[in-house]
Amino acid sequence: MRQDGRNPQSSVWMPQKGKPSEGWLGKLCDWVACLKALDTAPQDEASTPLNQQNLISDRLTRKEAAMSHSQQQQLRVHIRWMIRRDMPEVLSIERESFEFPWFEEDFIRCLRQRNCIGMVAEQGERVVGFMIYELHKTRLHILNFAVADSMRMRGVGRQMAEKLEGKLSSQRRTRITLEVRETNLAAQLFFKQVGFRATNVLRSYYEDSPEDAYVMQYHCAANEFVEPMVSNRIDRMAG
Numbered sequence: 001m002r003q004d005g006r007n008p009q010s011s012v013w014m015p016q017k018g019k020p021s022e023g024w025l026g027k028l029c030d031w032v033a034c035l036k037a038l039d040t041a042p043q044d045e046a047s048t049p050l051n052q053q054n055l056i057s058d059r060l061t062r063k064e065a066a067m068s069h070s071q072q073q074q075l076r077v078h079i080r081w082m083i084r085r086d087m088p089e090v091l092s093i094e095r096e097s098f099e100f101p102w103f104e105e106d107f108i109r110c111l112r113q114r115n116c117i118g119m120v121a122e123q124g125e126r127v128v129g130f131m132i133y134e135l136h137k138t139r140l141h142i143l144n145f146a147v148a149d150s151m152r153m154r155g156v157g158r159q160m161a162e163k164l165e166g167k168l169s170s171q172r173r174t175r176i177t178l179e180v181r182e183t184n185l186a187a188q189l190f191f192k193q194v195g196f197r198a199t200n201v202l203r204s205y206y207e208d209s210p211e212d213a214y215v216m217q218y219h220c221a222a223n224e225f226v227e228p229m230v231s232n233r234i235d236r237m238a239g
């Protein structure tokens, strides 16, 4: 508390320390000064009872703490092309993410295709996510995509999706497509959150289960969706 009698945290007047008032005149002067101070104090604080003020500031503190917590939780990652050396970490993320994971041969066979690209998200020296996608004439198609279990819900997937969205152009590749399993609600919610919309259902799409696939699509011109052409199907698709 400062010597001028004001709490630096608030503008509510407080009696000065070390200068006690004497007699009835002194007390009266104190009251007048007190009333003047209340009159000039900002309305929200002056008119709010002390217990309510404590409640409000307590709520604010908790809100601020929650915000800084969620900001702390966000993980900035470096996104780069996938290289052979990343494979052990990519395979470990793949295995913890999918019931029917790709094996190393699947990745290699896929990445040998001229139109197939792998990217990874790196945090420090550690690979925390990856994405495999295909280049088509007018679109990009996500084949496989996962974030390490311990790093989820921290913005890594969003940064990778945004990186891919940044590769679209209104002249050439205008959209991103993918298939997601009907049971993979988490991925559906994620893609919806980053701007994709479900556009089609592919009945009994997978060879390893009787599930349907939902086609989801992101278009660089908002609210405009084109029927996807699903081609080049490989045995185990993302999702």
Ligand SMILES: CC(C)(COP(=O)(O)OP(=O)(O)OC[C@H]1O[C@@H](n2cnc3c(N)ncnc32)[C@H](O)[C@@H]1OP(=O)(O)O)[C@@H](O)C(=O)NCCC(=O)NCCS
Pocket: 097, 098, 144, 145, 146, 147, 148, 151, 152, 153, 154, 155, 156, 157, 158, 159, 178, 179, 180, 181, 184, 185, 186, 187, 189, 190, 191, 193, 194, 238, 239
């Ligand atoms: C889908 C996946 C890649 C998302 O990655 P992530 O790093 O956890 O996602 P983010 O933290 O960037 O989340 C981005 C947004 O999606 C939302 N989201 C992510 N996962 C979600 C979930 N399980 N349920 C609801 N919303 C979710 C987040 O709340 C966030 O929204 P906000 O930015 O408005 O707060 C990750 O969950 C994963 O690897 N899943 C297993 C593999 C998989 O299913 N891959 C997709 C195959 S098609």
